Structures are given as structure tokens and as C-alpha cells.
Amino acid sequence: MGFFDKVKSFFGIDSGKSKSLKERITKLESLIGAPINDSSVFIEAITHQSILSQMKNLEKSNQRLEFLGDAILGAIVAEYLFQNYPELHEGDLTKYRVRLVDKNALYKTALNLDMQNIVLYDKRFIKDDETGLKSILADAMEALIGAIYLDQGLLKVKAFIEEQIIDFIDYSVDSNYKGQLLERSHKMGKGNPVYELVNVKGPEHEKVFTVAVSVGDKKLAVGSGRNKKSAEQNAAKEALSVLDSQNL
Numbered sequence: 199m200g201f202f203d204k205v206k207s208f209f210g211i212d213s214g215k216s217k218s219l220k221e222r223i224t225k226l227e228s229l230i231g232a233p234i235n236d237s238s239v240f241i242e243a244i245t246h247q248s249i250l251s252q253m254k255n256l257e258k259s260n261q262r263l264e265f266l267g268d269a270i271l272g273a274i275v276a277e278y279l280f281q282n283y284p285e286l287h288e289g290d291l292t293k294y295r296v297r298l299v300d301k302n303a304l305y306k307t308a309l310n311l312d313m314q315n316i317v318l319y320d321k322r323f324i325k326d327d328e329t330g331l332k333s334i335l336a337d338a339m340e341a342l343i344g345a346i347y348l349d350q351g352l353l354k355v356k357a358f359i360e361e362q363i364i365d366f367i368d369y370s371v372d373s374n375y376k377g378q379l380l381e382r383s384h385k386m387g388k389g390n391p392v393y394e395l396v397n398v399k400g401p402e403h404e405k406v407f408t409v410a411v412s413v414g415d416k417k418l419a420v421g422s423g424r425n426k427k428s429a430e431q432n433a434a435k436e437a438l439s440v441l442d443s444q445n446l
Contacts, residue, residue: 222316226342229311230358235349239263243345244316246334248323260341267344271299274359297369301336306377307363308335309384313342368431375434379411382441388414391437393430396420409433413441 222244223237234240247259275298279291286294297303308314314331317338324330347355368374376391383391397408408422409429418440421432 222318225312225316229362230346230350230354232350232354239345239348240342243341244313244318244338246317246319246323246338248320248334249318252320260338263341263344263348264337265340265344266347267340267342268299270347270355271340271343271359271363274356275299275364278360278364294369298363298367301332302377303363303367303369304336304339305332306380307366308339309380310366310390311362312390313338368427375431375438379413379434379437382438382446383413386413386446391434393433395426395429411437413437 219241223234223240226240226244227234242258243260243263245259247261250259272295275295276291279286279294283291283294313335317334319334324334343355343359346358368376379391383389392412394410394412395407396410398405399408400406404424406422406424407426407429408420409426409432410417410420411430411433412418419433419436421429421434421436423429423432
């Protein structure tokens with residue numbers, strides 16, 4: 199009996215649901231950039247407690263992995279900030295760390311990774327309330343980090359956190375327009391905004407980057423900055439103004 203046949207039996211579900219689990223594992227492998235060794239730990243990581251009552255043979259939700267992932271995330275973010283910002287005092291380092299590990303950051307990361315279509319949860323649990331979904335997806339991100347650590351090791355989970363969270367969340371700015379646009383785009387049913395680098399000009403020490411942002415199939419705005427991240431932020435800010443003017 200293959201693993202997913204065992205999973206089907208373990209969960210007490212039909213072959214259609216089993217196929218869905220296979221698709222989820224495939225998506226997770228794509229997110230972490232490596233083959234998964236133990237699929238069961240990732241099934242646990244994406245299982246919210248609200249679904250347990252529908253799967254009588256399932257005993258574990260992702261709460262224990264969430265505990266582990268929370269600790270790993272905090273340690274890796276703290277080390278990254280300590281090593282990369284030698285000029286910052288403790289207060290600023292703490293502020294940056296909080297921005298990277300709080301539920302808002304994890305929720306935005308989860309949306310960016312399409313985790314809402316990977317996590318197993320009972321939709322009745324959230325009752326069309328974004329707060330409920332935010333909690334489920336943020337917790338699932340921590341559990342996923344715990345699973346990656348157990349299955350892939352420290353170096354792989356560090357690479358995942360740096361690429362998918364630290365490089366994505368604009369933790370050093372007060373107004374995260376990219377995060378606001380991401381949430382707005384999802385509420386509109388348009389998926390993730392797409393950023394495209396359209397121009398780089400100027401000498402090496404004074405380069406100006408220009409980025410265009412699209413929501414759905416419509417290009418909304420462009421923005422410029424001294425680096426790609428700031429250009430994306432400015433493009434997102436302009437896009438939000440466009441959406442506001444259109445009452446979207």
C-alpha cells in the first residue's frame with residue numbers, strides 16, 4: 199500500500215480527497231524547493247483543528263508543530279537581524295523582529311504562498327470572517343516552518359524563512375503598501391499582485407529602479423525608487439490610490 203493509500207485509510211476519506219492531499223504535498227514541495235521526505239509531518243502541519251471532527255481517524259492538528267515553528271522562526275529572524283544590522287540598537291532590532299514574526303506578517307506571507315488553498319480547515323469555522331482566516335493561516339505558517347525543520351533540517355528552513363518571509367515583508371518601513379495591496383487584491387478575488395521591473399537607469403551608485411504593478415490582468419501603476427523594494431512599495435502605494443479612486 200502506497201503512502202497516500204495509507205493516508206486515505208488513516209483519514210477515512212475517499213480517493214478524491216486523497217488526490218487533493220497529493221496535490222497539496224506537490225505544492226508544498228514547490229514552496230520549499232525540495233522533495234519531501236516524510237509527507238505525514240506536512241499533512242499534520244496543514245491540518246487545522248477545525249477539520250478534526252470531519253476526519254474521525256485523525257488525531258493530530260498542527261498545534262504542536264506551530265509551537266516548534268514559532269520558536270524556530272523567532273530564533274532565525276533574530277540571528278538574521280543581528281548579523282545584517284550591526285548598526286542597530288536593541289530597540290530597533292526588536293521592532294524589526296516583531297514586524298517579521300507577528301500574525302500580520304505570517305498571514306501576508308501565507309496569502310503570497312497560496313496557503314489558503316493548501317491548509318485543511320473547516321470553512322464554517324471562519325464564518326466569512328477574515329480574522330478567523332488570518333489566525334488559521336498564520337498558525338499554519340508556523341507549523342510549516344516546524345515541519346520543514348524536522349524534515350529538511352536547519353539550513354533549508356533558514357533559507358525558506360529568509361526567502362519567503364524576510365525578503366517579502368517590508369519590516370523596516372512604517373507603511374507596508376505591498377501588504378495592503380496584497381490584501382486588497384485578494385478581497386477583490388484577483389489573486390496576488392504582479393510586480394515587473396520595467397527600467398533601471400543611472401550610474402551604479404545612483405541607480406533608479408522603476409516597477410509596474412498589475413492586479414488581475416490590469417496594470418494599475420508604476421513606482422520608482424533607489425532599490426527594487428522601494429520601487430515596489432511606491433508602485434503599490436500608487437495602485438492603492440487608483441483602486442481608492444475607483445471605489446474598488
